[in-house]
Amino acid sequence: MQNRIPKMVYADAKGNIFDHPELCMAGMSGTVSVLPEDVELIPLPEDSRLFTMPAMPPVAWDAKKKMFVTVDEMRNGRTSHRIQAVAAFMAPGYVRTLLPACVYPANKAHLPLWSYTAVGWDEERDCFVVAATKVDANTNWNPVNYDDRTLDPLVRKMLQEMPDNRLLEQLSRCAVDYHCFAAKNLFYRRWEAPLPTSPVCNSACLGCISLQPSECCPSNHDRIAFVPTPEELCEIAIPHLEQAEQAIVSYGQGCEGDPILQAGTIAEATRRMKAATPRGTVNFNSNGSLPDRIQQLCDAGMDSFRFSLNSVREDLYNRYYRPKGYTFADVLRSVRCAKENNRFTMINYLVSPGVSDAPDEVETLLRFVADTGVDMIQMRNLSIDPDYYNREMGVVGKGIGMYRLLQLLKKEFPRLQFGYYNRTRENFFPDGFEKGWPVSG
Numbered sequence: 001m002q003n004r005i006p007k008m009v010y011a012d013a014k015g016n017i018f019d020h021p022e023l024c025m026a027g028m029s030g031t032v033s034v035l036p037e038d039v040e041l042i043p044l045p046e047d048s049r050l051f052t053m054p055a056m057p058p059v060a061w062d063a064k065k066k067m068f069v070t071v072d073e074m075r076n077g078r079t080s081h082r083i084q085a086v087a088a089f090m091a092p093g094y095v096r097t098l099l100p101a102c103v104y105p106a107n108k109a110h111l112p113l114w115s116y117t118a119v120g121w122d123e124e125r126d127c128f129v130v131a132a133t134k135v136d137a138n139t140n141w142n143p144v145n146y147d148d149r150t151l152d153p154l155v156r157k158m159l160q161e162m163p164d165n166r167l168l169e170q171l172s173r174c175a176v177d178y179h180c181f182a183a184k185n186l187f188y189r190r191w192e193a194p195l196p197t198s199p200v201c202n203s204a205c206l207g208c209i210s211l212q213p214s215e216c217c218p219s220n221h222d223r224i225a226f227v228p229t230p231e232e233l234c235e236i237a238i239p240h241l242e243q244a245e246q247a248i249v250s251y252g253q254g255c256e257g258d259p260i261l262q263a264g265t266i267a268e269a270t271r272r273m274k275a276a277t278p279r280g281t282v283n284f285n286s287n288g289s290l291p292d293r294i295q296q297l298c299d300a301g302m303d304s305f306r307f308s309l310n311s312v313r314e315d316l317y318n319r320y321y322r323p324k325g326y327t328f329a330d331v332l333r334s335v336r337c338a339k340e341n342n343r344f345t346m347i348n349y350l351v352s353p354g355v356s357d358a359p360d361e362v363e364t365l366l367r368f369v370a371d372t373g374v375d376m377i378q379m380r381n382l383s384i385d386p387d388y389y390n391r392e393m394g395v396v397g398k399g400i401g402m403y404r405l406l407q408l409l410k411k412e413f414p415r416l417q418f419g420y421y422n423r424t425r426e427n428f429f430p431d432g433f434e435k436g437w438p439v440s441g
């Protein structure tokens with residue numbers, strides 16, 4: 001139960017942020033305003049950002065009236081001015097449990113592709129608080145580890161070493177222009193480095209960061225425009241696997257189409273990497289749309305797979321992914337195929353409060369985990385306008401609570417791991433997590 005409710009925060013027209021003297025913070029689960037519970041309020045993580053929700057008035061909890069109220073304006077002496085809601089975009093590693101509470105007008109333009117989280121001001125702790133929980137302790141991805149002053153000489157040096165490699169040229173732009181941390185890792189020769197391969201995709205996700213129809217929100221990055229050769233992939237990946245600390249190379253890291261459509265090239269490159277060195281981890285992130293390609297990649301020596309899903313309900317999956325030429329059943333077959341081949345198998349679960357913790361989703365997810373035996377669920381905040389997503393998913397009502405969902409999964413499947421980032425082979429099964437736990441059915 002709620003003991004101490006933080007104050008609502010709001011912004012004026014210029015984006016200056018204030019805490020309200022009386023009204024309390026609310027959040028939203030699906031389409032319903034709710035009070036955050038103590039257990040789900042944590043200080044705003046370092047390196048998070050605050051956004052204003054343009055022309056969207058905040059919804060707050062009025063403790064005196066014991067009701068939720070919309071706050072359109074604030075008085076300043078005799079004048080009043082219109083205000084707008086504020087949302088947090090959290091540093092990675094945290095999953096949000098509530099959306100920002102505000103009035104989302106039906107005819108507004110879609111918000112850019114970020115994940116929006118409920119935020120308030122805690123007077124006692126003297127800090128912003130968010131409705132969220134930490135799901136991964138890996139600190140490698142902290143912005144403090146990515147100082148561009150040390151990066152530029154490394155980029156120049158590697159480009160000189162591999163002057164004809166188109167993929168390296170692309171990754172240098174990713175690192176320097178897009179500030180992609182994964183691409184920067186390649187030049188720092190450490191941790192997880194990306195291997196983008198695919199200019200095309202057989203899904204048309206509502207929130208694809210690499211391709212958006214012109215009437216929607218802008219995509220964050222341009223897709224790679226060519227398919228690299230196995231030689232180009234290996235020239236970059238093998239030294240990384242051989243030398244990097246906690247070395248991972250990952251296909252399908254974000255701003256490309258889906259690498260499953262380049263499985264032949266990837267299988268060949270992976271076979272050569274595995275022949276060249278026993279060191280490091282080769283990972284494949286994908287929509288998992290073509291199960292026979294997953295078998296091909298297992299045969300080539302892929303170590304781990306991460307399959308993206310916004311929902312384990314076929315209807316909601318189809319509404320978001322809009323698959324072309326494959327079905328949800330194919331994705332399930334891919335997940336099973338990876339597990340049957342004894343590969344570390346993860347779900348990139350694109351979560352949104354009210355959808356992911358809806359009673360039907362929870363029930364289906366419990367069945368999905370039991371049936372497939374996935375090793376890990378990466379809880380990723382879906383980056384999309386929350387109102388647009390709720391409407392497209394046909395959400396009515398609220399969820400059981402995101403942290404209750406996590407508790408339930410943990411109770412039912414003690415060996416299921418949660419996280420946010422991919423793992424090296426050595427860390428697939430940390431102490432307390434066994435390999436090959438029994439799968440029902």
Ligand code: SF4
Binds near residue numbers: 175182224253254
């Ligand atoms: S995730 Fe995007 S920006 Fe980063 S390396 Fe891949 S394609 Fe480039």
Ligand code: SF4
Binds near residue numbers: 208209210257
């Ligand atoms: S599967 Fe990935 S690349 Fe394809 S449309 Fe969806 S987000 Fe974009």
